[in-house]
Amino acid sequence: MFPANTKFLVIDDFATMRKIIKKTLSELGYTNVEEADDGATGWPLIEAATAKNEPFGFVISDWNMPKMQGIDLLKKCRADAKYRALPFMLVTAESEQKQILEAAKAGVSDYVVKPFNSATLKQKLEKVWAKVSQAPKAA
Amino acid sequence: MSAAAKVQNPLFDKNLINAFVDGVAKTLITMAQTKVSVGRPFIENSFKLKGDVAGMVGMVAPPMRGTLVISFPKEAIFSILKNMLGETYTEVSSEVADAVGELTNMFYGSAKTSLNQLGYKFEMAIPSVVRGEFTISKNQGGATLVIPVELENKSQFYIEITVT
Numbered sequence: 001m002f003p004a005n006t007k008f009l010v011i012d013d014f015a016t017m018r019k020i021i022k023k024t025l026s027e028l029g030y031t032n033v034e035e036a037d038d039g040a041t042g043w044p045l046i047e048a049a050t051a052k053n054e055p056f057g058f059v060i061s062d063w064n065m066p067k068m069q070g071i072d073l074l075k076k077c078r079a080d081a082k083y084r085a086l087p088f089m090l091v092t093a094e095s096e097q098k099q100i101l102e103a104a105k106a107g108v109s110d111y112v113v114k115p116f117n118s119a120t121l122k123q124k125l126e127k128v129w130a131k132v133s134q135a136p137k138a139a
Numbered sequence: 140m141s142a143a144a145k146v147q148n149p150l151f152d153k154n155l156i157n158a159f160v161d162g163v164a165k166t167l168i169t170m171a172q173t174k175v176s177v178g179r180p181f182i183e184n185s186f187k188l189k190g191d192v193a194g195m196v197g198m199v200a201p202p203m204r205g206t207l208v209i210s211f212p213k214e215a216i217f218s219i220l221k222n223m224l225g226e227t228y229t230e231v232s233s234e235v236a237d238a239v240g241e242l243t244n245m246f247y248g249s250a251k252t253s254l255n256q257l258g259y260k261f262e263m264a265i266p267s268v269v270r271g272e273f274t275i276s277k278n279q280g281g282a283t284l285v286i287p288v289e290l291e292n293k294s295q296f297y298i299e300i301t302v303t
Binding site: 013014015016017019020023064065066092093094095096114115116117 | 165166169170223224234237238240241244245247248249251252255256263265
């Protein structure tokens with residue numbers, strides 16, 4: 001599983017969902033969590049954290065948000081070599097095939113469909129960790 | 140569009156009604172460990188807000204346009220949030236309004252996924268939240284289907300679907 005000091009960025013336009021995700025992360029032992037209310041405010045946080053040499057180790061973002069949607073933030077990250085391997089999970093209230101395909105094509109690490117419980121989120125984190133820990137390290 | 144999704148008066152469309160009822164039930168049991176029972180639906184000629192706070196989504200599924208409103212009296216939403224967040228609320232604060240928005244988002248998303256699998260073409264939408272009194276004006280609203288939903292503590296809230 002991801003180390004306990006992993007820095008998370010939770011992005012959702014609803015504070016309630018951010019609170020639910022933060023609570024679940026805290027139950028799993030992750031307390032280094034920052035928040036943003038959409039992709040447009042999340043992106044500068046990602047950049048600033050990297051500039052300070054304290055990069056995020058995981059981004060959990062809602063899909064459907066005003067200003068910049070989660071899928072657009074994901075694409076922005078994947079277009080930048082610095083964030084190509086950043087674990088990025090999308091949270092969506094919809095689970096239609098075309099959406100799943102779009103997310104996979106954009107390079108999402110995994111996605112979780114709302115409504116979900118803490119066991120589901122934990123399972124998804126474990127799945128992403130399994131992928132990350134097996135991936136070859138960049139030179 | 141499949142045969143099941145042929146356009147009829149949406150207020151009498153069982154697929155539509157079941158999708159919203161199932162979306163509400165699934166969301167509340169998963170997020171708030173709250174079981175619901177559904178009362179007898181009825182039609183109102185004009186929309187009237189029934190609660191203290193409501194989540195609202197503009198539904199677009201060509202050729203249908205409508206509004207989904209989830210109206211919560213205080214007792215019902217406070218009970219749901221107690222289970223969902225472990226927090227006690229005594230007034231309809233901005234935190235309560237935010238939670239109503241997120242719940243409405245999940246209800247709509249869950250129903251939309253089921254309906255689109257049947258061939259409907261519901262589009263994504265971002266919900267808004269209203270507090271206090273308001274009406275849907277006559278040129279936008281037709282009749283409203285009201286589905287009462289009861290919680291275990293006997294408080295009720297309402298799924299209200301208005302179509303044009």
